Amino acid sequence: MAEEPVKDYVLPDLPYAYNALEPYIDEATMRLHHDKHHAAYVAGANAALAKLEEARKNGNFDSIRALSGALAFHASGHVLHSLFWTGLCPxxxxxxxxxxxxxxxxxxxxxxxxxxxxxxxxxxxxxxxxxxxxxxxxxxxxxxxxxxxxxxxxxxxxxxxxxxxxxxxxxxxxxxxxxxxxxxxxxxxxxxxxxxxxxxxxxxxxx
Ligand SMILES: [Fe+2]
Structure with a gap:
């Protein structure tokens, strides 16, 4: 079985329970926000890096503008969400x-x-x-x-x-x-x- 490649970006766990910020931020929002939205930015950033690696291998940079933009958007999304979680507390x-x-x-x-x-x-x-x-x-x-x-x-x-x-x-x-x-x-x-x-x-x- 092929080994999973090492991912450059990894979704961090929340530093508290999903309901820890109630009543100011509700548990349902935290679950969706962390598990779906933040996770999607992590996946998007890793995908952009993988596609850029592929472009270098193929010597084809036709999609460089879209890929550079995707990397900036998703990696920034990951960085900001990671800061957001740790900047909050009960x-x-x-x-x-x-x-x-x-x-x-x-x-x-x-x-x-x-x-x-x-x-x-x-x-x-x-x-x-x-x-x-x-x-x-x-x-x-x-x-x-x-x-x-x-x-x-x-x-x-x-x-x-x-x-x-x-x-x-x-x-x-x-x-x-x-x-x-x-x-x-x-x-x-x-x-x-x-x-x-x-x-x-x-x-x-x-x-
Ligand atoms: Fe968000």
């Missing part, structure tokens, strides 16, 4: 920073955690179509910035390191919230794993 474990380097940087770049939440929330609510809002470390200016991301890969600032992301694709909230994206975004503040955001900041800003 409500009783979610605690806003009260001291430390991350809080100092937020105060410098946004004024306060509250203003950061307002800007990030506004960005998330206003994404056109499917996409994300992102808090990122921008290493050139050495600043925290808030970005919108369309689909999974458009509107990026190259080199910026994502620290926390909010998924505002309809698949992230439609079962529970229907068209009320703003209610979903407002509720996400109850389940942010700030400790994880601080750790990512400490690591990104050191480089």
């Amino acid at each position: 409500h009783d474990q979610s605690q806003e920073p009260k001291t430390g380097a991350f809080l100092a940087q937020v105060s410098k770049d946004f004024g306060s955690v509250d203003l950061l939440k307002k800007q990030l929330g506004a960005a998330a609510k206003a994404v056109e179509g499917s996409g994300w809002a992102m808090l990122a470390w921008e290493p050139t200016a050495k600043k925290l910035i808030v970005l919108q991301v369309e689909n999974h890969q458009k509107l990026s600032v190259q080199g910026a390191v994502p620290l926390f992301v909010l998924d505002v694709w309809e698949h992230a909230y439609y079962i529970k919230y229907q068209n009320k994206r703003a209610d979903y975004v407002d509720n996400l503040w109850n389940i942010v794993k700030w400790r994880e955001v601080e750790t990512r900041f400490e690591s990104a800003s050191k480089k």
Whole structure:
């Protein structure tokens, strides 16, 4: 029997139970979102890499534009979903920073955690179509910035390191919230794993 080739991208397990983010994100949404949507991005990224390998073998790059686009879309989808899961936690474990380097940087770049939440929330609510809002470390200016991301890969600032992301694709909230994206975004503040955001900041800003 032929061995399965090693996959470049692998679907990570959720770091908590499917119902751990209730009532803010419901179990049915989490099951579909992780097991079907995120899994499809992992499969899509691996498929794009396999097809690119085939193209090199055949010396035929006729589909290079489509394949490069598929790789960017699916691999970015995988990276962002992996960050999304680990940036959230059950409500009783979610605690806003009260001291430390991350809080100092937020105060410098946004004024306060509250203003950061307002800007990030506004960005998330206003994404056109499917996409994300992102808090990122921008290493050139050495600043925290808030970005919108369309689909999974458009509107990026190259080199910026994502620290926390909010998924505002309809698949992230439609079962529970229907068209009320703003209610979903407002509720996400109850389940942010700030400790994880601080750790990512400490690591990104050191480089
Ligand atoms: Fe998603």
